[in-house]
Amino acid sequence: MPIAKGYAATDASQPLVPFTFERREPNADDVVIAIKYSGICHSDIHQARNEWGFSKYPMVPGHEIAGVVTAVGENVTKFKVGDHVGVGCFVDSCVGCATRDLDNEQYMPGLVQTYNDVEADGKTPTHGGYSDSIVVKEGYVLSIPGNLPLDAAAPLLCAGITLYSPLRHWKAGPGKKVAILGMGGLGHMGVKLAHAMGAHVTVLSQTLSKKEDGLKLGADEYYATSDPETFKTLAGSFDLLICTVSAPIDWNAYLGLLKVDGSMVVVGVPEHPVPVHAFPLVMGRRSLSGSMIGSIKETQEMLDFCGQHGIVCEIETIRADQINDAYERVLKSDVRYRFVIDIATL
């Protein structure tokens, strides 16, 4: 069995520590990847600390993985040694399931998450990208366009697709007014992607502290949600509002910013339910919706789109021994805009 080095959470309350473990033996349809960079997603913290209640330890987090192919199984046709590849939030889905829907596999029950889950064999724990190698079925490996640097491309595998999918599904494009709520790891990708799709983009952020960045990344307008005037000025303005904030906020106020038939799409998941009043929904046939990552097919489409438009994340690269500090800084929103672990420092 191939041996991997990584960083793991060993229980909900301890910092992550260096961890050596076995990767599974590659099969004929597997791709072996030397991981070069791994992004830090807020959901890594939720899971490392068991905030969603289904964590298994030891856990090697990381589902924003960029690396280079080092070996391929004999049935693999799409990849060869040396290719730049990525792995996102899942590494298997309901294979053989009658209802398997390639456009929506991320919502199907048989999904196998990249970490904190078990492989399709029902027993082998999956481990993520805070490590130096991974073995993944060809069908779940993504091709990273050659013009994108691997470090800044890594977070596209989660932050990128998390915004790309709802922007596409709700048809962001020319003539559409899109608001991105939250200017963090997810939000700044929403700005870049919606702008590249041709939509008119407004950032709604707590303060104006990142306004200059927002406008540089493609926003047309930038408003502070701490200013009550914002909600008067922008009432009834948007076709689509993507909420990247998982802190408890008043969703009703944001629903009021939608046009008739507008949609507010939640991609950040607050820990507790949020009180929703029927009036803002009913008075404008508005919708409150959710969206979660994207299918493998759509993730590849997103990477190709990013390749064509030269889009990557804004990142701060860290050493592996800085992971625990980075977690604290993520919780304080003290990152512009995504931490990426340089796996060479493991």
Next chain:
Amino acid sequence: MPIAKGYAATDASQPLVPFTFERREPNADDVVIAIKYSGICHSDIHQARNEWGFSKYPMVPGHEIAGVVTAVGENVTKFKVGDHVGVGCFVDSCVGCATRDLDNEQYMPGLVQTYNDVEADGKTPTHGGYSDSIVVKEGYVLSIPGNLPLDAAAPLLCAGITLYSPLRHWKAGPGKKVAILGMGGLGHMGVKLAHAMGAHVTVLSQTLSKKEDGLKLGADEYYATSDPETFKTLAGSFDLLICTVSAPIDWNAYLGLLKVDGSMVVVGVPEHPVPVHAFPLVMGRRSLSGSMIGSIKETQEMLDFCGQHGIVCEIETIRADQINDAYERVLKSDVRYRFVIDIATL
């Protein structure tokens, strides 16, 4: 000024009483209607009792109006004396407004409600259908197909369009699984309409007491929501779930009954906000939406559809002096399925 007889609420806490008032002088583009029947909608009670906080007294409720044309202004081309006509929830909208949208006028800011509002002149109070006549601009008068009895057609003007519009907007039809939550005045119309559109229809009602009616009206399946098994059996089942219940219920449980990309559409408005968890939205790209009546154009389309399919409401006709009793019975859900006032008894 034409004199009208009716029943009015005089303040939030008193029963409705007989009331005589002046209707406005008809203009060249007005239709004068002898009201024959007026349905009782739950929202009449909310407004008569000022439960939404914007009631003006005296108030003649009623926005499910069916009658016969008795006079037309010289510019009126669509109606003549003797025609069967209806008036619904609004009698004017943003005329001259740059953004007037005939498909969505019910969501526009300039809407003038049939009662508890003021006419476009900004001062004349509007009064509704619990009365023997009304003067309405031609553009807000609906034609009731000749094969539909006026008494049972009256509630189509609110209950009918309130269900028809979301069923059409969310594309109920062959191959679609539609759930109607609540088997009351709104819900039973949802069953009839969704069935006529060709959808597979499931009723979700607190108990099975109205199951026989539901199946007779067109439901394919009928489940009790008081049985926890219902939520297991039906998990992930529906493309569209229309919630006609305005009592506080756990929306999250119903969101779990939707398929991927399914929509739950609220047409009953609970008084207080309902806690909504992001998980059921995010885990299946589901939507929680609202819908409110329909445009004049769509209301006419609905009436024509009902004419073609012979659809009317199930009603219990009452005398005018039974209005206050009927209100109490509505609050106890003791009506199958809509009260209609026989205006001849005024």
